[in-house]
Amino acid sequence: MMDQETNTELADTIELDGNGPIYRQIERAVRAEIMSGRWPAGHRIPSEHTLLEKFSTTRATVSKALSKLTEAGLLERRRKQGTRVAQTTESHAVIGYLDIRQDIEAKGRTYAYRVVGSSVIIAGADTSVWPEVEAGTPLLRLHAVHSGFGKPEVLEERLISLQAAPDAVDADFETETPNIWLLARLPCTRLRHTIRAEIATAAQAAQLGVAANAPLLVSLRQTWADAMPVTWVKLIYPADRNEFVGEFNPLQP
Incomplete structure (x- = not known):
């Protein structure tokens, strides 16, 4: 008990x-x-x-x-x-997410999240990174920085479907990050996660404090609530001070 x-x-x-x-x-x-x-x-x-x-x-x-x-x-x-x-959540699958705050605080650093750009756009040719969302869908586009001790650690580019989460346009994401805000309001029933390497652009290098053309680790994630696309997010990490670790034990359910 x-x-x-x-x-x-x-x-x-x-x-x-x-x-x-x-x-x-x-x-x-x-x-x-x-x-x-x-x-x-x-x-x-x-x-x-x-x-x-x-x-x-x-x-x-x-x-x-x-x-x-x-x-x-x-x-x-x-x-x-x-x-x-519940042991089973039917269509409401529980899918883990990258806890950037936890990672930064585990290194003994004070975490901060800052939105540096926000606008509402309409899905179309300029949102080809997210082909699953229908053309004409209103989207909230965010650019943000995750920092530790005031030093940028991760850059975030995000699109949120305002069809799925219309209140997102008025949310204070510096008080509650988009990940936490969305998980509290919509079930994550499907997730696609891709990790790839990229070379830092001049702007990214300046923001992250790395050399131009330095290697980056990029996490691309898309989530759905049932059949409805909810968010697309690109997280950009300096490759020389980050790694992704996954663990699987086939003997555990």
């Missing part, structure tokens, strides 16, 4: 975004923990009592939020056994 200290520690990791009804905020916060993989299948989530105390709300409000997630297939609620992350 989960002890009170562990229960409270788990609750301490989630925060509300302050937007809209409290039950919706709790729903988004819990969904983000699940979709990010921080709360894996079978994980027992904090009790209703712990959540209502943390967020100074009522049991009915917490219950409504958890019921919505249960209906979505993300949680399993069993009498006297607590609430756990």
Whole structure:
């Protein structure tokens, strides 16, 4: 059985975004923990009592939020056994993501995320990098920098479909990064991830503090919610101080 200290520690990791009804905020916060993989299948989530105390709300409000997630297939609620992350999320697949903040903070550096460019465009010939999105779809285009101790570590180029996430145009992504914001609102049911090498352009070299034509590691990711394209993102890393590591154990389910 989960002890009170562990229960409270788990609750301490989630925060509300302050937007809209409290039950919706709790729903988004819990969904983000699940979709990010921080709360894996079978994980027992904090009790209703712990959540209502943390967020100074009522049991009915917490219950409504958890019921919505249960209906979505993300949680399993069993009498006297607590609430756990569903072993299967049906069409709501939980897919891990690159946690840049965690990587930077693991090196002992203070993390910061800064949006350096933002505009709304219409999908067409100039968005050929994302052919899966229909022509005419409104897109939010972002350019951002992930930094450690004020030093740029990763450059981000991102497109978000405003058909899938219309509220993204008004989001404060310097408070909550696009990854976390999207995972809290939409299921990630499909992901395509490509890693390739590129040579730094003059602009990229200047931003990252590397030599012109220095080697870069580039992560290209596209996500869908069911059949709807949600986001396309290009993450650009200096090759000499980064690596991607994956682990697979065929003996584990």
